[in-house]
Amino acid sequence: MDSTLIDAETIDQLAHAAGVGDEVAAITERAMHGELDFSEALLERVRLLKGLSLEKAHDALDRMPFMPGAKELVSYLRSRGYKTAMISGGFTIAAERVGETLGMDHVVSNELLTDNGHLTGEVIGPLRDQGSKEHVLEGIASKYGIKPNECIVVGDGANDICIFKMARYAIAFNSKPILREFADIVITEKNLEAVIPVIQSLDSE
Helix, strand or coil: CECCCECCCHHHHHHHHHCCHHHHHHHHHHHHCCCCCHHHHHHHHHHCCCCCEHHHHHHHHHCCCECCCHHHHHHHHHHCCCCCEEEEEEEHHHHHHHHHHHCCCEEEEEEEEEECCEEEEEEECCCCCCCHHHHHHHHHHHHCCCCHHHCEEEECCHHHHHHHHHCCEEEEECCCHHHHCCCCEEECCCCHHHHHHHHHHHHCC
16 A cells, blocks of 8 residues: 555655654564564554544544555556455555545454554554465465466565565565565556556566
8 A cells, every 4th residue: 555556655644743753654664674574563653643633633634645546556457357356554544534435345453452542552453474365365366266476476675575476476666675675576657557567568478
């Protein structure tokens, strides 16, 4: 989701709303470059959000723009009979709206815990550990009687390496350098419609 289907990082938007933007952005950057364990980085950043009101959180997240071409890409995939899944280390507070707007078949993300209308600084969910996207992809694929090596994946950061290694075809979209060596193709244009010709070429094989 983050910096792929939307042109923003959910955690950074929440951090700005909570007044801890610089601290969280620095941790995000280190994690996406593979300098920090994903799980450790997630817990560290979420702790900094403690006390943020849900009202302020929703205000910040509702302003996040979709990545150019996101709606067109998902619409194209659905027209070709593909099943789509958004597997995000981000949060349900944003992911559910994004997934519903785009018409994604599956949305899997983590949940920020709340108390009395405020974030507690804690997070639960299936995508809190390094490599957890791998297990989620396996689970979704199995529902359709296929394996991950029959799937196409798109990602941008170090936490996508595990699914890039498994997939039939891996597309690095405006990605961090660490991910590019695991990609079958690198797209640097900031428009997801650039993925469509790649899918078309795979379909014609």
